[in-house]
Every structure is written in C-alpha cells, then in structure tokens.
Amino acid sequence: MKIAIIGYGKMGHLIETIAKERGNKVVCIIDADNTDDFNTPEFKSADVAIEFTTPSTAVSNILASFAAGVPVVVGTTGWTDSLPDIKDMCEKGAGTMLWASNFSIGVNLFMAFNRYVAAVMNDFPEYSPEMTEIHHIHKLDHPSGTAITLADELIGKVDRLNRWEEPQPGKTPNDHALMINHVREGEVPGTHIISWDSSVDTITLRHEAKSRVGFALGAVKAAEWLKGRKGFFSMADMLSEVTHTKGLFV
Numbered sequence: 001m002k003i004a005i006i007g008y009g010k011m012g013h014l015i016e017t018i019a020k021e022r023g024n025k026v027v028c029i030i031d032a033d034n035t036d037d038f039n040t041p042e043f044k045s046a047d048v049a050i051e052f053t054t055p056s057t058a059v060s061n062i063l064a065s066f067a068a069g070v071p072v073v074v075g076t077t078g079w080t081d082s083l084p085d086i087k088d089m090c091e092k093g094a095g096t097m098l099w100a101s102n103f104s105i106g107v108n109l110f111m112a113f114n115r116y117v118a119a120v121m122n123d124f125p126e127y128s129p130e131m132t133e134i135h136h137i138h139k140l141d142h143p144s145g146t147a148i149t150l151a152d153e154l155i156g157k158v159d160r161l162n163r164w165e166e167p168q169p170g171k172t173p174n175d176h177a178l179m180i181n182h183v184r185e186g187e188v189p190g191t192h193i194i195s196w197d198s199s200v201d202t203i204t205l206r207h208e209a210k211s212r213v214g215f216a217l218g219a220v221k222a223a224e225w226l227k228g229r230k231g232f233f234s235m236a237d238m239l240s241e242v243t244h245t246k247g248l249f250v
C-alpha cells in the first residue's frame, strides 16, 4: 500500500524502513520544513498517513490529513485535550484516524494486564498503586502518553481513586490520586512501571522497550489495518481481532 509519513524524526525514519521492508511504498514525507505538501498529489495518493511529530503540531497535521482525504495513524503524544473533538469529527464522517499513546504490541498487552490487576485490587484497599515512566532526555511531554493511558484505565477500575497527579514540591498528594513520576535519562526508549504497595509486600508490573522498533512496527501494522476503514479507531479495535482471550481488549 501507499504510505505518507508526517514527521521525519526518530520515529519517522524507522517507520520508513519498516514500511518498505513490509512491501509498502512511501509516497510522501512531510517534515517541519515542507508542511505545504499536504496539498500535493503525492500526499493525496497515500492510502494512509502515519504522523509522529510534536505535541504542538499534531492537531494541525491531523486536520490537514482529513482535508486531503487521507486516513491517518497518529502516535504523537501530549496533545490529547483535543482528542474528543477529533474523535467527534471522525464519527461525523469528516476524517479517519487511529490513535494510540503506544503502538507496541507488548505495551498494549501490558495495558490489558494493568486493567486486570486494577480490577482485582479494587477489592484490596491495603494496596496503594504508584506509576513511574522513564524516557530519553529529548522527550517534550510528561507524563508520557502511555502513562496517562495506563493511569486513566487503572483509575477507571479502582473506586478509591479519582485522578492522577504528578509530584509537586511541598504539596501532599491527594488520598484519591494515583501518583505518576517521570524520569528523563540518557536515550531510554520507554519504560513504564506500576507498583502496588502494601505494608508487607510490593507487586510490580514493568514494561521496558528495548528499542523503538516495537513502536514503529505497531504503527505500520496499524496503517495496513486502517486501509479501507472509516471512523475513529484504537489499537484495541485492531488487537481484538487477533486474540481469543475474551474481554482482553474490548
């Protein structure tokens, strides 16, 4: 299939390599210096575009893809206050998009395990959860998009929690808040840790990406899956088609 790449940074380069290895054709690459190319026949000829840019540019790139009639897979994080409006546009037929805070298959399994553990822990108030995400020093946003997804899903299952917070000097954490810590260190591709602590033990769930390959491969697979579909989708929609475990994703 024909793929357009929006954002030719660390993810964009890897997506180009993996898309070609899987037999796809990259017909257009848009980076910060050629954002007018959404209007070109090359961009408009793409079956699907894949967008990994910055928190401040994702929304305009999504809208430009919709205007060009090209479905878009979006991996950029840090812009999701606008997600409900974009989702609404897709549901009204104005565009097609698949968004995920993390395209790694392993992280999406980890998200399912997180939901399961949180549902179990709802009955065990002696355990308190905490989350930590560790990423490379170039990352612009915190907490990571993945941590926000994990936190929202955990809070949704645990009656004693109603929000997430980041630690602030001098501020006592709210009793009903899940704390999310962020660490920026070297070139770490992405690590997420959820710990459930009691006075007698700690249960820890940990996902550690070894490189960005899992993210890029998942995004290309999502683009291949999105071709020919219309509406708003998530990785759960795609993955629910490949598992026999009932209720794991949707």
Ligand SMILES: NC(=O)C1=CN([C@@H]2O[C@H](COP(=O)(O)OP(=O)(O)OC[C@H]3O[C@@H](n4cnc5c(N)ncnc54)[C@H](OP(=O)(O)O)[C@@H]3O)[C@@H](O)[C@H]2O)C=CC1
Binding pocket: 006, 007, 008, 009, 010, 011, 012, 030, 031, 032, 033, 035, 052, 053, 054, 055, 057, 061, 074, 075, 076, 077, 078, 100, 101, 102, 103, 104, 215
């Ligand atoms: N969902 C997931 O699985 C994953 C999500 N991410 C997220 O993806 C995003 C990108 O990550 P990464 O590739 O590592 O970041 P990079 O900084 O390496 O790449 C971003 C690229 O976008 C370009 N860019 C900036 N503005 C625009 C614009 N208006 N239109 C098109 N391109 C533009 C930048 O150009 P220039 O440098 O010239 O400004 C740069 O080449 C981040 O938000 C990150 O959190 C990352 C990995 C996995």
Ligand SMILES: O=C(O)C1=N[C@H](C(=O)O)C[C@H](O)C1
Binding pocket: 077, 101, 102, 135, 139, 143, 144, 145, 146, 147, 189, 190, 191, 215
């Ligand atoms: O910026 C990154 O690099 C990553 N961003 C995503 C996030 O914010 O969750 C996904 C992955 O962890 C890498």
